Amino acid sequence: MKIPANEQALPGTQSGIIQMQGVVKTFTSSAGEFTALRGIDLNLQEGEFAAVIGKSGSGKSTLLNMLTGIDHPTSGQVLVDGVDLYAMSESKRSLWRGRNLGIVFQFFQLLPMLNLLENVMLPMDYVGMYDIDQRPKKAMELLTLVGLEEQAQMLPRAVSRGQQQSAAIARALANDAPILVADEPTGNLDSLSASKIIDLFEKLSGQGKTIIMVTHDPSMTQRTSRTVFISDGELVNETIAQALPLLNHSVMQELGHRVKTLHFQPGATILEHKKRVDNVYLIQKGKVDIVLKQRRSDDVVISTLQRNDIFGEIELLQGGKSIASVRASIEGAVDLLALSREDFNWLMKESPLTEKAMTEMVQERLEERKGADRRKKRRGLFG
């Protein structure tokens, strides 16, 4: 049995505007069965601007189609804004979609015989949003927002592709839906037009819209608040992707299957000073204090590690006992991913770049700790 690679949907934390749990999608055709999504757990918070990144064929569009209700999962659950999409009838779902989701496709899909303004009014007509005589004004406001006020009366073919996509975004905003779903919205645009579209998404996310955008362009990750990697129908564990960015996706994926998730209450001891260390730990949630024990006074916190930081690697690389004690911060509970010595060694062999980065990090931390020790001694002499 497979352990889900993505452990973020832990009990008690399921509060996102988009929640997918154990979503599997198997296509059946004359050629046989193909599983495009293999157990997706994803939780997006309101106002997040998330990029879904992965190679062609990795399942990105299939994943979006599960969120929009365009296609249905073979198993698993999808909740959007608390609503179970697949508990609705087809016709209800279609109306629900019109009111709650703005959808942007790679190939703009504007109606060719309608001008841009009419294209933007279309979704308003479909769900009966705004009074009929208000619609042109509302649509014009949206075209102005995307910089197309002068092109409002033009047919799609009379404007550039970047402008067509901007119009498609205005159309997606027509009903002021809280969630925007975009499948490679910049895939057919030059880099300047693409950048403008992303500017617009950033602005909308700043105004509180939740945006999930599929792209195969890894450089987009710098502009989004969250990045979700998908590889062969599975999400790559985000903590692994952030903490060990030099690994390729298939190694990240394999690592996701090998790690164990551990949970600690606030203030709990994770590692004791001078005890043998058998794992490397990645922080998935919460903060961790590195503590030096003082013989006669209070313990000293020499550093605090956060989400996506690593510890235990010094001991594992130098073969030994813990050089400090490690505690879950009293501020909140901590979730860790634990990687055994064997798996850590496997990882170092798979990725020489990661090994190099890890060795450098160990050097830095040892220097840091020597500094802390010296300060402690000095305080002992003069304090």
Ligand code: ADP
């Ligand atoms: P991406 O958007 O990441 O390029 P897709 O989600 O479109 O990938 O497709 C994922 C995999 O599922 C691909 O191998 C694709 O061939 C397959 N697939 C997608 N849709 C269907 C379908 N309707 N029938 C059979 N296979 C499909």
Ligand code: MG
């Ligand atoms: Mg696709």
